[in-house]
Amino acid sequence: MRKIVVAITGASGSIYAKNLLDKLVHIKEQWAELSVVMTENAKDVWKTELDNDVYLHYPVRYFGTTDFMAPFASGSGQYDTMIIVPCSMGTLGRIASGVSNDLITRAADVVLKERRKLICVVRDTPYNLIHIRNMETVTLAGGIICPATPSFYSRPQTIEDVAATVVDRVIDLAGLDIKTFRWGK
Numbered sequence: 424m425r426k427i428v429v430a431i432t433g434a435s436g437s438i439y440a441k442n443l444l445d446k447l448v449h450i451k452e453q454w455a456e457l458s459v460v461m462t463e464n465a466k467d468v469w470k471t472e473l474d475n476d477v478y479l480h481y482p483v484r485y486f487g488t489t490d491f492m493a494p495f496a497s498g499s500g501q502y503d504t505m506i507i508v509p510c511s512m513g514t515l516g517r518i519a520s521g522v523s524n525d526l527i528t529r530a531a532d533v534v535l536k537e538r539r540k541l542i543c544v545v546r547d548t549p550y551n552l553i554h555i556r557n558m559e560t561v562t563l564a565g566g567i568i569c570p571a572t573p574s575f576y577s578r579p580q581t582i583e584d585v586a587a588t589v590v591d592r593v594i595d596l597a598g599l600d601i602k603t604f605r606w607g608k
Contacts, residue, residue: 424455426502428495430527433464436509436546437472442590458484488525498537505534509546519557541566577604
């Protein structure tokens with residue numbers, strides 16, 4: 424059974440985080456632990472973009488960004504998957520530089536050093552050369568960069584459907600089973 428930590432940063436794209444949490448809760452038989460760590464900026468962006476505070480009401484374990492006693496702050500906690508959604512370019516840059524100044528960057532460092540799965544759902548656009556090099560560095564260290572770039576061949580009808588095209592891909596990358604549109608089926 425999987426142990427998953429979802430980190431939510433202050434980049435625009437709260438709909439991706441909400442959609443991911445909704446879907447992970449729906450497939451709770453596939454994981455043993457689900458933890459969430461969220462920046463203060465992420466809470467503000469969520470309230471601005473989604474006009475709610477639903478992030479407070481998921482049946483998960485919540486941790487503050489300064490709680491270095493969280494189990495996923497150490498490899499011995501055996502969390503096998505970390506998804507940062509949305510992943511701000513500042514967070515990505517700190518991960519790429521090895522700066523562990525909060526729980527999110529420390530957990531990402533742990534996941535990479537333990538050779539476990541780190542999925543960074545970057546949302547910024549356009550990319551500058553620093554972003555691209557940071558994405559390269561994280562990729563070379565074993566992380567997965569999954570830009571929040573929706574697909575349209577499933578003909579999404581709502582903004583939630585559009586976000587789901589990214590989130591379903593993230594869930595696939597995490598190695599979880601989800602019923603979703605599959606090309607050619």
